[in-house]
Amino acid sequence: MTTDLAIEAENLARSYRTRTGWLRPQRKTIEAVRGVHLAVGRGELFGLLGPNGAGKTTTIKMLNTLLLPTSGTARILGYDVARDALEVRRRIGYVFGGDRGLYERLSALDNLRYFAELYGVEPREQLPRIQELLETVGLSGREKERVEGYSRGMRQKLHIARGLLHRPQVLFLDEPSIGVDPAAARELRRVVADLVAGGTTVLLTTHYMAEADELCDRIAVIASGTLRAEGTPAELKDRVRKLDVLEVEVHDAVGPEHLQRLRDTAGIEQATVETSGTVDVVTVHARPSHGTHAAVLAALADLRTGKVTTREPTLEDAYLSIINGTTTGSA
Ligand SMILES: Nc1ncnc2c1ncn2[C@@H]1O[C@H](COP(=O)(O)OP(=O)(O)OP(=O)(O)O)[C@@H](O)[C@H]1O
Numbered sequence: 176m177t178t179d180l181a182i183e184a185e186n187l188a189r190s191y192r193t194r195t196g197w198l199r200p201q202r203k204t205i206e207a208v209r210g211v212h213l214a215v216g217r218g219e220l221f222g223l224l225g226p227n228g229a230g231k232t233t234t235i236k237m238l239n240t241l242l243l244p245t246s247g248t249a250r251i252l253g254y255d256v257a258r259d260a261l262e263v264r265r266r267i268g269y270v271f272g273g274d275r276g277l278y279e280r281l282s283a284l285d286n287l288r289y290f291a292e293l294y295g296v297e298p299r300e301q302l303p304r305i306q307e308l309l310e311t312v313g314l315s316g317r318e319k320e321r322v323e324g325y326s327r328g329m330r331q332k333l334h335i336a337r338g339l340l341h342r343p344q345v346l347f348l349d350e351p352s353i354g355v356d357p358a359a360a361r362e363l364r365r366v367v368a369d370l371v372a373g374g375t376t377v378l379l380t381t382h383y384m385a386e387a388d389e390l391c392d393r394i395a396v397i398a399s400g401t402l403r404a405e406g407t408p409a410e411l412k413d414r415v416r417k418l419d420v421l422e423v424e425v426h427d428a429v430g431p432e433h434l435q436r437l438r439d440t441a442g443i444e445q446a447t448v449e450t451s452g453t454v455d456v457v458t459v460h461a462r463p464s465h466g467t468h469a470a471v472l473a474a475l476a477d478l479r480t481g482k483v484t485t486r487e488p489t490l491e492d493a494y495l496s497i498i499n500g501t502t503t504g505s506a
Pocket of ligand 1: 191192193205206207225227228229230231232233234350
């Protein structure tokens, strides 16, 4: 089957039926994914970003045949995920973050041997393929150790090696760097970038904006089951480039009333706060104006403020602006 697209979705939707309550249980339908369109080219590294519960994992599970769509269609390398599930499975790998999916009491080598058997890798190809993958992910020399002694970063690398055993053309990476330290996360990014350089198509979900910015060719932002924006990291950042980003250090606790005061100020599109060490840092997105500086400080007048800085918008600024609804549509 020939198509330039590795991943396609048209109007893809999935709802879950659940029960709420205990004494008087009631049926409830959750529309996790509501009509998603995707077109990912072969060899692309595509990021799917969104807040918790946005529908990222549900989307991935439909694309990799683990869940049937409630409506809509999806194809991987031209094969329909519902009708040609076997053909799809042969060509994809799935790696998810966290602790599931590996045998703790076995060595990394034995884990990979087991999965190679399970994925139907030819017996005489198994060992060379495993050695090659251990090399790719940087675990050579540690493969005889039991997984229970592995660090988070090493486990993630092993997960990636497992997902690549059968040489998938399309790899789904669901939060690969969750809980991994910065040095190990950088190593993982190198592994992912190398895979894409070698021609693998990757669909990645992550909550780390800097990771998405560094790695992804294109990004789609999903919230409440619908796509809110799509474009290259640069295109997404351009949406907020017309805004000034102001950061104010505050040495007292910033309350919801301060944020509300800021949001009610003319020209301010967004105000958020994050605690960094002993200070609260208030970030404000504002339309460029001479008065912004003074207006922001006035809104925080009852607090002890420190350094005020203006900086270039980051992908995180663009992301927050998209999911909070201050920018919409395709880039
Ligand atoms: N098996 C299930 N049964 C019922 N509801 C579910 C099920 N799986 C997911 N949901 C709901 O569907 C919605 C989307 O969940 P999903 O796991 O796809 O989000 P996500 O974007 O991957 O979130 P996170 O970033 O937290 O992993 C959420 O409201 C979630 O509670």
